Amino acid sequence: MEALKKSKAMKVGGTQKEKGMSRKGKDRLFIAVCVLPAVLLFSLFILYPMAKGFMMSFYQYSGLGGEATFIGLKNFQTLFADPIFLTAMKNMVFVLVFFPLMTMVLAMLFAVMLTQGRLHQFEQKFFKMIIFFPNILSMVVIGVLFLYLYDYNLGLLNGFLDVVGFEVLKQTWLGQKSTVLWCLVATMVWQATGYYMVMYIAGINQIPVDLYEAADIDGASKRVQFFKITLPLLWQILRVTLVFFITGAFNLTFTFVTVMTSGGPNNASQVPLTYMYSQAFSNANYGYAMAIAVVVFILAITLSFMIQKLTDKDAIEF
Secondary structure (H helix, E strand, O other): OHHHHHHHHHHHHHHHHHHHHHHHHHHHHHHHHHHHHHHHHHHHHHHHHHHHHHHHOOEEOOOOOOOOEEOOOHHHHHHOOOHHHHHHHHHHHHHHHHHHHHHHHHHHHHHHHHHHOOOOHHHHHHHHHHHHHHHHOOHHHHHHHHHHHOOOOOOHHHHHHHHOOOHHHOOOHHHOHHHHHHHHHHHHHHHHHHHHHHHHHHHHHOOOHHHHHHHHHOOOOHHHHHHHHHHHHOHHHHHHHHHHHHHHHHHHHHHHHHHHOOOOOOOOOOOHHHHHHHHHHOOOOHHHHHHHHHHHHHHHHHHHHHHHHHOOOOOOOO
16 A cells, blocks of 8 residues: 555656646746747847848948959958048047047036035926936937037027127137037037936935935045045946947937038048948948948947956945
8 A cells, every 4th residue: 555655646746747847848938939039130130230241341342233242351451541431430539538528527417416416306307307308309400400509600609709709719610620520529418418417316316325424424525425435336337338438429420420510521520430321322332331330340349348347346335
């Protein structure tokens, strides 16, 4: 009898185990079915075009039909000897330095003022709305708006200089090499500051108030509190936003340069993506354009990786 009971127990245990394994298999199948559409869409619209672009960078191809001729690294050799591309890269370096710096400083300043300043709740909400508002506008609309703002005859900037008696400073802001990049960067900063301000506000609101109260008791000034408490505890958010600045800079420059300057005057505001676009769709030089895209992609990935490595440090827990 005891042997029979043991045998039945083993069968029951084995049946339960089989059911358990079957349940795990069904769970895995369900997860696979849920993930599969996203994987297919990502592969179709991201991975395949990316691989195709890399491949076409080794070909001479018009993009309008006809056969593509394999030319190896010739597109890249031509690219790094192309004075327009080198100018575009120099302009991009300028943007990558000043756009993140100016935007981060302004966004952090507004975030600290709105969270730690002596403002009523209504005032905080009002200024948040005003500062964030440019971020919800179309970049094309912003580009057209600033195009008229910088206009020599009708622009508000030159009009303001007229009113305050500084007519001597009036100039064609987008028509001079010395000012065009600064005007583009200012437009980008105006558009992006609110977005990063919201991110910094969210981070500051997570910092315990007790830390600031203890610092006040110890006699620490607001400046000391910012550099000793706020900045260290926001470090991980700052690292993330630095990567966003890199990708955002490439996207914003393409739109604003296309709308406001078309790369002028004399390529003084040309950037890699606008040059790529003109080569692909204006000059029917698709293979060369893909070579530019590959260089931009590698540059963006490399810069993002370097930023993460250079700014890497242990997160401060609180």
